[in-house]
Amino acid sequence: MSSSDSHAEEHQYHPQDALTPAVKATTITGAAGIFAASCQATLNKHNIGLLGTFTRYGGTIAVFGASPGCEA
Numbered sequence: 001m002s003s004s005d006s007h008a009e010e011h012q013y014h015p016q017d018a019l020t021p022a023v024k025a026t027t028i029t030g031a032a033g034i035f036a037a038s039c040q041a042t043l044n045k046h047n048i049g050l051l052g053t054f055t056r057y058g059g060t061i062a063v064f065g066a067s068p069g070c071e072a
Contacts, residue, residue: 025068026065026066026068029064029065029067029068030061030064030065032064033061033062033064033065034061036060036064037057037058037060037061038053040053040057040060041056
């Protein structure tokens with residue numbers, strides 16, 4: 001065996017699942033986004049209702065949810 005063969009044997013490729021951590025992180029931060037949006041809706045002076053949290057502050061939910069998905 002040459003030195004390059006022994007080097008290749010030391011560092012074998014071990015596949016790792018990339019989707020599971022990405023989905024988990026996106027779910028957690030998406031839930032945090034829903035919480036932040038509901039806090040924004042609560043502190044608003046106008047009553048916008050339950051769906052107003054999603055329609056008016058949906059951008060907050062999207063930013064929270066997409067951030068870890070882009071990094072993972």
